[in-house]
Amino acid sequence: MATSLASAGRQTGTTLGVAISGTIVGSALARGGTAFTSAARGVWWLVLGLGVGILVLGLLSTGRWALDTAGRAAALFEEVDRATRAMLPFVAVLLVGLLIVILVPEITLILPRLFKLL
Numbered sequence: 001m002a003t004s005l006a007s008a009g010r011q012t013g014t015t016l017g018v019a020i021s022g023t024i025v026g027s028a029l030a031r032g033g034t035a036f037t038s039a040a041r042g043v044w045w046l047v048l049g050l051g052v053g054i055l056v057l058g059l060l061s062t063g064r065w066a067l068d069t070a071g072r073a074a075a076l077f078e079e080v081d082r083a084t085r086a087m088l089p090f091v092a093v094l095l096v097g098l099l100i101v102i103l104v105p106e107i108t109l110i111l112p113r114l115f116k117l118l
Helices: 002-026 033-061 064-117
Strands: none
Touching: 002 033, 033 064
């Protein structure tokens, strides 16, 4: 699942990158070689800006604030996990009871037929 999400993200990013870069540079093709080179510089500035944005997000997501947030989220998940484990015996009893209610009528119909065949 994670591999497919990463792959889909890369494909989407590549598609958007090609489309946006082509839009920026494509208009300069009609004007000639030097216009194309000048327009390509705009694409490199865009790449630089996006790289800086990724760097800032990386620094924010690994700082003290992010670690504190991750700790609070982990505590919440642990609390939910404890509650789920506490409910497990009740859920098991409920499922067994449900199976009995469903299967007993079937068994009472099948058993007499089996004994007649023997």
